[in-house]
Amino acid sequence: MSAYPRPIQQYGALCFRNTPRGPRVLLITTRETRRWMIPKGWPISGLKPRKVAEREAWEEAGVIGKAHKKPFGEFVYDKVMQDGSGARPVVAVFLLEVRRCRKRFPEMEERESAWLAPFEAARRIEEPDLERLLLKFGRMVERAELC
Structure with missing residues (x-):
């Protein structure tokens, strides 16, 4: 039996914006392990x-x-839950074009963030499926299919 018995659903945002230096994507750190990641979370009833x-x-x-x-795609990663059990969330990733950035927001004290070129962002990611999504996005914007 696997240490991660059941896949569970999450939803994430591949946040991007255009800059004079080209498109940039947003990475944030996770709260516990400080790994680079995209914003993501559990389903919310009614949304x-x-x-x-x-x-x-x-x-x-x-x-x-x-x-x-x-x-836009999905990725899977391994997560240790609060009770110590393992889970393997499947994250459906939505492209999100950023219109505004706020200095104050709910988790601002708990995370770092960085705006990076898609290929640079992919190098910081530890999850292979998410790395592939960032590379796919980078190829799309290079061909001007998006943005």
């Missing part, structure tokens, strides 16, 4: 998945924007 992604982006990174209606 559509893309709205959950928008809320997580605000709470964890202080960014406000509109998430695309359909997921």
Whole structure:
């Protein structure tokens, strides 16, 4: 039997914005392990998945924007739950074009953040599936399919 018996759903936001130096994506650190990650969280009753992604982006990174209606992709990672058990969340990732950034937001004291070129962001990520999504996004914006 696997140490991670059941996949569980989460929703995440691949936050991006255009800058004079080209598109940038937002990475934040996780609270416990301080790994680089995108904003993500658990389903919220009454909210559509893309709205959950928008809320997580605000709470964890202080960014406000509109998430695309359909997921851009998904990634899986291993998580240790508060009770010590293991889980393997499947994160549906929505592209979110950032319109505003706030200096004050709910988790501002708990995380670091960085705006990076997509390929640079991919190098900081430990989860292979998320790294692939960042590289896919980078190739898309290079071909001007987005932004």
